[in-house]
Amino acid sequence: MKKKRSKVPLLAILPVTVTSLVLGLPFVVGDHPLRWKADSLKPILVLDDSAPAKGGSGDDTVLADGDGGGDGSEDGKPAGPAKPAQTVAEPWKAGMPEWGVQIFWEDKKEHSEEYLAKKARQQADYIVGLKANSVAVSFPFYTEGRTSTQLAAGKNTPTPEHLDTVLRVFREAGLRTTVRPILDEAALIPPEGWRGNIKPSDKAAWFTSYEAFLAPYLEAAQRQRAATFVIGTELNSMEGQAGWKGLISAAEKRFKGEVSYDANWDNYVGGRIDVPVNRLGVDAYFPVKVDDDAPVDRLVDGWNTWLDKKSKGALPKIVLAEAGISAMDGAFHAPGDFYTKRKVNPQVQANWYKAVCQVVQQRKMAGVYWWSIYFDSNPKAAPKEEDSRFNFAGRPATEEAIRSCFGSDYAGPGTTPAP
Helix, strand or coil: CCCCCCCCCCCCCCCCCCCCCCEECCCCCCCCCCEECCCCCCEEECCCCCCCCCCCCCCCCCCCCCCCCCCCHHHCCCCCCCCCCCCCCCCCCCCCCEEEEEEECCCCCCCCHHHHHHHHHHHHHHHHHCCCCEEEEEEEEEECCCCCCCEECCCCCCCHHHHHHHHHHHHHCCCEEEEEEEECCHHHCCCCCCHHHCCCCCHHHHHHHHHHHHHHHHHHHHHCCCCEEEEEECCHHHCCCCHHHHHHHHHHHHCCCEEEEEEEHHHHHHCCCCCCCCEEEEEECCCCCCCCCCCHHHHHHHHHHHHHCCCCCCCCCEEEEEECCCCECCHHHCCCCCCCCCCECHHHHHHHHHHHHHHHHHCCCCEEEEEEEECCCCCCCCCCCCCCCCCCCCCHHHHHHHHHHHCCCCCCCCCCCCC
């Protein structure tokens, strides 16, 4: 789905800094919400109970966890003695479902380590309060255009040192961590151009540049013992290229965790994802043509209809790397629509989350990550009218759906879902 990532799954974007644009198509782009053009696969730009605290790491270099938002810590000045983050009641272990949240992070170089630690702690507290056991950190990187062979950090790309700080706080909270760089789309001239149809003039040079960019982030992920590193997201046109083998081999020398790839949902249901990784994520924005008041079971049926195009039955090796929808009228028809702002309808979002959770359990999937929370936001604040309808933080009905999902009896792939 095309969201705001510099959003950048399909959720790519450029909300505040216009660093990422989003595309949309019904079959389609996964990072940030995108929307389909009717009867076409061509994407179009869419304009229209917390766990009890158990103590922390004893690191006294971070700020106290305040009430979030622009609270004066933006300037990096200490805000008082360190306050440990809440910790996950039952940390993730192999075989358990990954109950996760996507954090989208557009960093600012002037942010201090203290500010970053404080914000990460605030987000960790909120995520743990949702009964999650996992978090994915998505952030933008940049290219010069669709045919460019150069990939690099930009003004909103976190430094490896900043990534170290944020991952450390999440790890100390007991969260399973995933690192997920996402190619920003601002220079790709949407809607015709998006990360899924880049055509580098020299593919070998593109992979060489990509390897150089990723290296320090892989090393940061290794230092902080991240569980997964996503080597690529929604790069439809690059799937099947020979350069993946060398890139993944180089990555595995720097990072000893799991190297994965996140496919856009149209490519996932349409054929084989030809990237040589052992783990596949799906940015899942399947449109379901039902009315806003449709019951949850109708939404479940719609999802299963899409998934059956790929494979019937259990999908124990698949994790929904991105799932979400706007809290507004008409969103079921284009769940990846990130920019349109119709009338707010919280129940649409809450019912979608309930349905997706049921699908994850019925199909015995590896888990789900909800899109998303913006790193610098205050997750306890109610969304404002000007905010993205995609926000779920501060929407009580959706938050309760998440807690119910993450607190369910589903034990993970290979188990029998609770009735």
